[in-house]
Amino acid sequence: QRLATSNDPHLLNYLSKRRVSPSFLVEIDLFLSAHPEIIEHAPKFVEEFNSAAPLQAYRHFLKGYTKPARYITGVIPDGDFFLTANFSPPQLVSAYDEELVAFFQDYDYRYDILERIDNEVLHACQALDVGTLLPRRLRRLVAYVIFGNPVDAYKYYEYNFQTEWLPHRYLPEHVVLSEIPKPEDYVEPEPTVMGSFRDGKPDGQRDHHFTRLRMARAKDQGV
Template sequence: RSLAESLDAELLMYLAQRRITPGFLNEIDLFLRGHPELAEYTPDFVRRFNNARPLAAYRFFLKGYTRPARYVPGILPERDDQITLPHELPSVASTVDDELVDFFDGYEYRYDILRRIDDQVRALCNFLRSGGRLTWTQRLLVGLTLFGNPVDAYKHYEYNYQTEWLPHRYLPEHVVLSEVPKEPDYSVPTARVRTLDGADDKTRHTFLNTRRKMARANDAGV
């Protein structure tokens, strides 16, 4: 099925209320079409998605999606000078978001991580007020917290931003892909530097940042 082609009024109204662009439905369609193996390895997921009404199917898909939704252009700031800081910052830990409730359904509701997001955003906003400049990922976290939906702020923080629990940084785009077996020749990538003659040179230290990240991921069991 195609969520984008359904043109379902209930779904489109829901997206508008949450400031999500209808084009996000195309991304979901492309993801599903790009993984036909799901029909073989996760038939229950496919059946539930196909049999639900469009809005219910959309929310069912999002429960395992590890990326933020895509917002209507102009909602999230692309530059620091586009961020208007409110007098009182919103709190993702104290805001009720039905999608976030769905996301945690069956698991512990992670107030500790949500409070960590609030603390991080508060620090970044203070940094902005003092004339600091944010990185792209910092700006996105601030934008999702101030102008987006709590579930997307959580997903960006937990699966793209934080560095305390690296396995979550390396999850696939949707957790359902974890149920698809790896190819027989799949292997964990190893960081190496190539010399001019093509031999591995393990004594050189170029690309240190990449090598350090891969080493930390390996230590974390990723």
């Protein structure tokens, strides 16, 4: 089924409450149509997705989607933003989000990772309080925690921000793309350029952090 053309009032009302843009449904439809191999290799997922009501199908899809939802324009600031003096960010470790609960269903609820996010964001807010400019990725994480939903803050941190734990072992069981076999001539992508605008050292002298980050991104392209 296609979510974007369903015009289901329950789904649209749910998106509105979470400040998620209806265009996110188009993104989901395009993602699924771009991977027809899912039909052959993950028939259970397809059956459950197609047989469910649009809202339930949407929620089912999100359990295996590691990108944050696409919000209504302006909800998540793209550029710099300012906070009140001594601003205290919300604590994810004590927040309740039904989508985050569903994401961890049948797995350990990762309080340890949520605590790490809380600490990262708290220190970032303290830096903002004294006028420090944050790197774009850290600023984005802070924005998801303050203005977005907890599940999207978690997904952004775990799958787009942190670089210490690259295998991403805490994916739900029906991340169906992992079930699709690679072609016989498939080879893992290898990064051809190790430098970046933040790491301008000559070849052979790269900082460990940036080398790991770029290798992880190259690896993820083949996942």
